[in-house]
Amino acid sequence: xxxxxxxxxxxxxxxxxxxxxxxxxxxxxxxxxxxxxxxxxxxxxxxxxxxxxxxxxxxxxxxxxxxxxxxxxxxxxxxxxxxxxxxxxxxxxxxxxxxxxxxxxxxxxxxxxxxxxxxxxxxxxxxxxxxxxxxxxxxxxxxxxxxxxxxxxxxxxxxxxxxxxxxxxxxxxxxxxxxxxxxxxxxxxxxxxx
Numbered sequence: 001x002x003x004x005x006x007x008x009x010x011x012x013x014x015x016x017x018x019x020x021x022x023x024x025x026x027x028x029x030x031x032x033x034x035x036x037x038x039x040x041x042x043x044x045x046x047x048x049x050x051x052x053x054x055x056x057x058x059x060x061x062x063x064x065x066x067x068x069x070x071x072x073x074x075x076x077x078x079x080x081x082x083x084x085x086x087x088x089x090x091x092x093x094x095x096x097x098x099x100x101x102x103x104x105x106x107x108x109x110x111x112x113x114x115x116x117x118x119x120x121x122x123x124x125x126x127x128x129x130x131x132x133x134x135x136x137x138x139x140x141x142x143x144x145x146x147x148x149x150x151x152x153x154x155x156x157x158x159x160x161x162x163x164x165x166x167x168x169x170x171x172x173x174x175x176x177x178x179x180x181x182x183x184x185x186x187x188x189x190x191x192x193x194x
Contacts, residue, residue: 011051015044018061021132025065028131029072039075043068065127069112076105114164122157125150 022043026036046067047054054063115123121143128139129150136154140147 011054012048014060015047015064018064021061022064022068024133025068025131026072029068039068039072042071046071073105073108073112076102076108110165111161114161117164118157118160122153122160125153126157129154 019040022040023036026039026043027033030036030039043064047064050067054060115126118126124143125139128134128142129136134142136147136150140150143150
């Protein structure tokens, strides 16, 4: 058994300071308190076992969120933990013991891929407002930008996520082209009058 070093204790203290963030994030990922607490515990174990992989001077909160997010995604890939033996005759009547998770796992993977495609400013803004539940003013204060910048980043990030998840919107391109064409016609008409 290895002795606990001062570095181990310091890292554990730093993680302790992030507990409220971890609990909030886990509730948003899982949707219920019981699974959220399990996810936090799994995340803490994984982080403490692998703390040597954390690069000092980088964002511990982001590293812990990544560990938690990966654990959550992996939970969809694992088979059910609580299996119950059942006679074959009862199996047809019972139906699935838990709803299928493939679609949710694919959706989560797609979302995370789209989220990773955002620039870091938009990612931070979404995390503060969407996941941490901060108001626009609070997020603006924490980021050191005006509230309008937070609104703009959120709007653009949501649009990018929507486009990445559901494909680009052809109706927008059509409207934009028609608007540009209309502006050109208006400018031509205006020049013809002068």
